[in-house]
Amino acid sequence: MAALNKEKHIKYWQRCYNTYLPTPYTSSDSTRLMWACFITSAYDLLSIPFSSTDRTKIRSWVLSLQHPDGGFCGSPTHSLPGQESHKGTANLAATFFALITLAIASDGEEEAKAAFAGVKRGKLLRWLKKLQRDDGSFGQNLWEGKPVGGRDTRHSYLASCIRWMLRGHHKEDDEPWEDDVDVKAMIAHLRRGQTYDGGLAEFSEHESHAGYAYCAVGALLFLDRPSSASSPRPEPSSLTAMDQGIPDKPGMLRFLAGRQLNYLAGEEDDEEEEEENFIQDAVGSLTLEGGCRHVGFNGRWNKKADTCYVWWAAATLAMLGSPYPVSVEGSRRYLLEITQHPIGGFGKFAGTPPDIYHSYLGLAVLAVFGDADLKDFDVGLCCSKETTGKIEKAREGLLKATEGEDQIAWASDGFWAS
Amino acid sequence: MAPKSKASSKAAPIPESKAEPPPETVGERSTQRFYKTNTLQKRCEEVGLAALTPAEKKTYSHAQLIIPVSQDRVPLSIKAEREYWKQVSKENLPIRRLRRNYDWGQDRQGRQLDTYKLADFGERSLKQARLAALDILHRRFLAKRDKARKEGSELPAEEVEEEKKTRAAMAVLRKELYGKITGPLAQDPAWDDVVPIPQAEPEDALARIAYPDDYAEAVSYLRAVMATEELSERCLRLTQLVINMNPAHYTVWLYRFKIVKALELPILDEIEWLNRVALQNLKNYQIWHHRQLLLDYYLPSISSDTVAVKKLAKSETEFISRILEEDTKNYHVWSYRQYLVGKLELWTPAELGAAQNMIEDDVRNNSAWSHRFFVVFSNPKETTPGSLPTATDPKVPVATIDRELAYAKEKIALAPQNQSSWNYLRGVLVKSGRDFATLAEFTEQFVSGLGEESEDVKSSHALDLLAEIYKAKGDKEKAKLCLERLAAKWDPVREGYWKYQIAELEK
Numbered sequence: 001m002a003a004l005n006k007e008k009h010i011k012y013w014q015r016c017y018n019t020y021l022p023t024p025y026t027s028s029d030s031t032r033l034m035w036a037c038f039i040t041s042a043y044d045l046l047s048i049p050f051s052s053t054d055r056t057k058i059r060s061w062v063l064s065l066q067h068p069d070g071g072f073c074g075s076p077t078h079s080l081p082g083q084e085s086h087k088g089t090a091n092l093a094a095t096f097f098a099l100i101t102l103a104i105a106s107d108g109e110e111e112a113k114a115a116f117a118g119v120k121r122g123k124l125l126r127w128l129k130k131l132q133r134d135d136g137s138f139g140q141n142l143w144e145g146k147p148v149g150g151r152d153t154r155h156s157y158l159a160s161c162i163r164w165m166l167r168g169h170h171k172e173d174d175e176p177w178e179d180d181v182d183v184k185a186m187i188a189h190l191r192r193g194q195t196y197d198g199g200l201a202e203f204s205e206h207e208s209h210a211g212y213a214y215c216a217v218g219a220l221l222f223l224d225r226p227s228s229a230s231s232p233r234p235e236p237s238s239l240t241a242m243d244q245g246i247p248d249k250p251g252m253l254r255f256l257a258g259r260q261l262n263y264l265a266g267e268e269d270d271e272e273e274e275e276e277n278f279i280q281d282a283v284g285s286l287t288l289e290g291g292c293r294h295v296g297f298n299g300r301w302n303k304k305a306d307t308c309y310v311w312w313a314a315a316t317l318a319m320l321g322s323p324y325p326v327s328v329e330g331s332r333r334y335l336l337e338i339t340q341h342p343i344g345g346f347g348k349f350a351g352t353p354p355d356i357y358h359s360y361l362g363l364a365v366l367a368v369f370g371d372a373d374l375k376d377f378d379v380g381l382c383c384s385k386e387t388t389g390k391i392e393k394a395r396e397g398l399l400k401a402t403e404g405e406d407q408i409a410w411a412s413d414g415f416w417a418s
Numbered sequence: 419m420a421p422k423s424k425a426s427s428k429a430a431p432i433p434e435s436k437a438e439p440p441p442e443t444v445g446e447r448s449t450q451r452f453y454k455t456n457t458l459q460k461r462c463e464e465v466g467l468a469a470l471t472p473a474e475k476k477t478y479s480h481a482q483l484i485i486p487v488s489q490d491r492v493p494l495s496i497k498a499e500r501e502y503w504k505q506v507s508k509e510n511l512p513i514r515r516l517r518r519n520y521d522w523g524q525d526r527q528g529r530q531l532d533t534y535k536l537a538d539f540g541e542r543s544l545k546q547a548r549l550a551a552l553d554i555l556h557r558r559f560l561a562k563r564d565k566a567r568k569e570g571s572e573l574p575a576e577e578v579e580e581e582k583k584t585r586a587a588m589a590v591l592r593k594e595l596y597g598k599i600t601g602p603l604a605q606d607p608a609w610d611d612v613v614p615i616p617q618a619e620p621e622d623a624l625a626r627i628a629y630p631d632d633y634a635e636a637v638s639y640l641r642a643v644m645a646t647e648e649l650s651e652r653c654l655r656l657t658q659l660v661i662n663m664n665p666a667h668y669t670v671w672l673y674r675f676k677i678v679k680a681l682e683l684p685i686l687d688e689i690e691w692l693n694r695v696a697l698q699n700l701k702n703y704q705i706w707h708h709r710q711l712l713l714d715y716y717l718p719s720i721s722s723d724t725v726a727v728k729k730l731a732k733s734e735t736e737f738i739s740r741i742l743e744e745d746t747k748n749y750h751v752w753s754y755r756q757y758l759v760g761k762l763e764l765w766t767p768a769e770l771g772a773a774q775n776m777i778e779d780d781v782r783n784n785s786a787w788s789h790r791f792f793v794v795f796s797n798p799k800e801t802t803p804g805s806l807p808t809a810t811d812p813k814v815p816v817a818t819i820d821r822e823l824a825y826a827k828e829k830i831a832l833a834p835q836n837q838s839s840w841n842y843l844r845g846v847l848v849k850s851g852r853d854f855a856t857l858a859e860f861t862e863q864f865v866s867g868l869g870e871e872s873e874d875v876k877s878s879h880a881l882d883l884l885a886e887i888y889k890a891k892g893d894k895e896k897a898k899l900c901l902e903r904l905a906a907k908w909d910p911v912r913e914g915y916w917k918y919q920i921a922e923l924e925k
Contacts, residue, residue: 012580016622016625020626020627020628021625021626021627021628022627022628023627023628023629023630025628025664026625026627026629026630026633026663026664027664027665028664028666028701029627029629029633029637029667030664030666030667030668031666032624032625033625034629035624036624036625038680042626057620057624058624061620061623061624063621064623074622074668075616075625076619077617077637077641078668078669079642080645081615081618083643084615086646088646089668089669091668110796139667141668141669144671149668149673149707150703150707155866159878186591190610191806192806194806194807194808195788195807195808196791196807196808196841196842196844196845196848197841197844198808200564202753203756204806204808205756205760205792205796205807206748206752206753206756206788206792207752207753207784207785207788207789208788209749215464223897233454236767244694247808247809249807251808253918254915256836257912257914257915258912260911260912261911262911292910295911298694300747300749300784300785301784301837301838301841302782302783302784302836302837302838303747305786323915324914324915324918325914326914327911327913327914329754330911381453408726
């Protein structure tokens with residue numbers, strides 16, 4: 001069986017890190033922080049170390065995108081210099097990726113504790129609260145003081161993760177207290193997203209989609225997730241957000257199981273374009289010798305297999321506690337033999353050139369499957385467990401600093417000065 | 419030793435130079451000129467200082483000695499200076515001469531200018547002269563415009579057009595000569611009053627993108643006008659420029675919407691423009707969000723005019739159909755269609771028919787099935803508001819349920835292994851509140867001889883549904899058999915899921 005071509009992947013990510021991304025990335029200029037996070041996180045997964053100069057550079061770049069009123073801007077295009085800086089626009093996704101990248105750029109206990117130094121926690125959490133609408137959904141950014149953008153589960157997921165990363169599970173008498181988002185409304189909104197086929201969408205009236213399912217389940221997971229691995233678990237008897245947020249759990253499991261398909265390599269090659277964009281085998285044809293050799297995943301019913309949906313579907317199942325196994329071997333073969341690219345990275349389909357998005361999510365799901373070449377993976381935050389550990393320390397450190405204990409020490413010890 | 423001749427007080431005569439070929443490059447010409455103005459230098463290099471005649475030696479050394487003074491490195495008193503010049507003149511020493519290794523510099527590609535052919539160099543010089551001349555015209559324009567503005571007037575359009583041409587020509591020359599890019603905005607006098615805010619990124623920034631030059635310029639102007647909150651026609655054009663290159667820019671659309679509102683531009687024109695953008699960017703999400711904003715804003719203004727609303731509904735659904743022809747499962751377009759149905763209350767046979775036509779075209783188009791479910795089961799006239807799709811809704815008329823079940827069954831018969839139609843059938847059944855067992859007869863026709871030699875299954879989805887039907891009936895053994903056969907033969911791709919179902923069965 002083909003293996004992860006680690007060396008090539010390392011080369012691919014080093015190219016992404018060291019040189020300009022090609023011009024076609026211009027149309028995703030607004031999500032540069034996501035690219036930065038995927039690139040640095042791939043380094044982390046593949047155990048490519050960062051020098052201390054690199055770590056300082058990553059930190060200062062991420063912090064340079066922080067909006068003075070809280071949150072992070074998607075790219076330097078959206079962040080303005082100096083006195084105009086408050087006229088830039090922070091967005092949810094960028095903020096999520098900024099926090100994870102800051103944690104990745106810390107090495108060792110001490111740096112991890114200081115990883116969120118410089119993050120305006122209070123302002124950020126107040127901004128987050130402002131992004132929530134009355135119906136419980138979240139906007140992607142503020143515009144003239146109001147949340148704007150879709151109401152889909154991506155924003156709920158990002159908000160839930162950011163809240164977990166920065167707020168921790170505070171009780172109201174704890175310091176430093178920040179008003180929380182409306183968790184009940186948040187769950188109610190997600191609950192309204194399940195569709196008749198068990199899947200999930202922005203609203204239940206839309207078509208179900210594995211990506212939205214991941215985000216909804218992830219959002220609920222982080223509402224339930226203890227602040228850190230060591231913090232006490234909630235009472236097992238109490239109803240979790242996950243229980244409340246998914247009206248039909250068996251339906252959801254059925255939907256996710258339905259994302260797997262027997263991938264027939266020959267048929268994709270024959271295809272002209274994306275026209276016939278699903279590949280469905282004739283029933284019962286899989287029992288031949290070597291049947292499900294390649295197991296692909298799609299995002300919607302009757303659609304074509306795509307690298308990233310192995311991640312979206314398998315990761316969602318993992319967050320639900322993997323009540324049944326997906327065909328790990330078949331999926332690994334699909335990724336490693338079909339979409340892994342000879343120059344490193346993964347393409348979206350067979351033969352497509354690698355891109356950062358599919359290359360990262362390809363690695364991510366292989367890590368979920370326990371690939372020996374990759375670090376243990378946190379399926380909820382989509383980074384290594386090691387990075388999650390740093391995030392927990394960083395939150396702890398930031399909370400302490402906000403209380404005023406270490407604030408001065410941090411400001412003056414020059415630790416992060418280049 | 420040769421007798422001292424009278425001429426010896428003069429500089430040694432220049433040795434007859436071998437006829438050198440005319441220089442080809444700037445460097446060669448410089449070298450030749452150097453030797454021409456530095457007499458004896460070449461000879462000295464060829465034969466060595468010792469081999470020169472005494473007269474030559476003298477001239478050569480004097481020529482070297484006068485250098486520091488001629489270059490003003492050594493100051494002399496007035497008297498000494500007079501003496502110096504007397505001597506130079508008397509000996510006819512080469513006081514004005516070229517220096518060696520003159521540095522001509524590099525061009526924009528890093529090529530040394532002294533490697534240029536003379537003709538090419540001449541052309542380059544000509545370009546520089548042309549640029550200088552154009553710059554004078556450009557400055558004259560600026561001065562004239564300033565003056566005109568002070569007097570409260572504007573320059574005639576022809577002059578502005580002329581200036582645009584001047585700048586375009588200057589931009590070409592600057593790029594050719596120095597590799598400097600002057601973007602289209604900097605070339606347009608209409609933007610002269612805006613100071614762009616370029617991205618000042620450190621060299622080691624993360625995820626740097628090789629932005630096209632026009633993008634970097636357009637964004638720097640956009641940042642400037644958004645910061646000053648200018649709402650004008652030219653800004654509208656600017657948003658289009660940025661949108662063409664980065665339709666996922668998350669604030670340019672909001673800014674554009676703000677301009678449209680502020681200038682009270684006709685919303686239908688904006689929608690017309692958006693149609694073109696949408697057709698060029700099929701996968702973009704912001705376009706459809708912008709469209710929603712426009713509609714939300716526009717509708718109240720025509721809500722009392724039913725003809726206008728109908729016209730809008732027609733043009734919108736027509737455009738949706740057109741774009742779905744290009745991309746039948748486009749997620750954003752279908753989502754927008756669902757928004758539109760809710761907004762314009764299009765719970766009509768025509769809308770149902772539109773979804774149906776797409777299913778007829780491709781029975782596996784799950785987006786179309788989804789839309790059908792929405793049109794039927796979210797219609798406020800026939801359903802309970804807020805009823806979840808996964809829950810029974812007693813308000814749905816029996817006739818509607820029967821119609822939908824029949825439709826799903828008809829399509830299943832057409833393509834028994836189609837996931838979408840089976841999902842639809844199950845969905846309708848849940849809505850109806852009827853027992854799964856009511857589907858037993860229909861479903862069993864796709865399965866025969868289960869567990870026997872003659873076993874034949876036309877649809878794994880039928881087998882899946884049968885397992886649930888038997889389970890509901892309390893026939894665990896039969897349900898288990900269905901699941902086992904799914905795992906082993908008819909749907910091994912989901913083996914793990916079927917085994918889990920078996921375990922659930924035994925709980």
